[in-house]
Amino acid sequence: MRTQVSILHHDYPATVRAHVEERLQRLLRFADARVSLRARLERQRDEHRVELIATLPRGPVLVADARAEGFQGALEEALGRMTELLKRRQERRTRLRRRRRERDAA
Numbered sequence: 001m002r003t004q005v006s007i008l009h010h011d012y013p014a015t016v017r018a019h020v021e022e023r024l025q026r027l028l029r030f031a032d033a034r035v036s037l038r039a040r041l042e043r044q045r046d047e048h049r050v051e052l053i054a055t056l057p058r059g060p061v062l063v064a065d066a067r068a069e070g071f072q073g074a075l076e077e078a079l080g081r082m083t084e085l086l087k088r089r090q091e092r093r094t095r096l097r098r099r100r101r102e103r104d105a106a
Contacts, residue, residue: 001028001034001036001037003021005017005020005039008041009042020041023079030083031086035056041071048067048074050065050075051064051065052082054086059089
């Protein structure tokens with residue numbers, strides 16, 4: 001899995017990049033190894049915005065966008081949304097494989 005963290009306008013310290021990359025690595029358990037994850041961090045006046053973009057092989061591009069007063073709150077919300085999207089996709093793929101197996105066995 002490839003990860004990329006973009007900090008727009010350089011409003012965050014360098015330690016934030018390492019923290020976000022570490023948190024993105026935790027999403028690997030819900031995703032294929034060929035997934036590419038990008039995080040865009042932006043500060044707009046008093047609001048922090050975190051956008052996570054997952055590019056999947058032979059699949060859709062998943063986007064989770066969150067805004068909050070604090071950076072940590074926005075990051076947690078975006079990670080929660082992306083986790084749900086990846087879990088749902090993983091369950092759907094598993095369900096399709098089981099149906100094919102049952103159909104072939106019959």
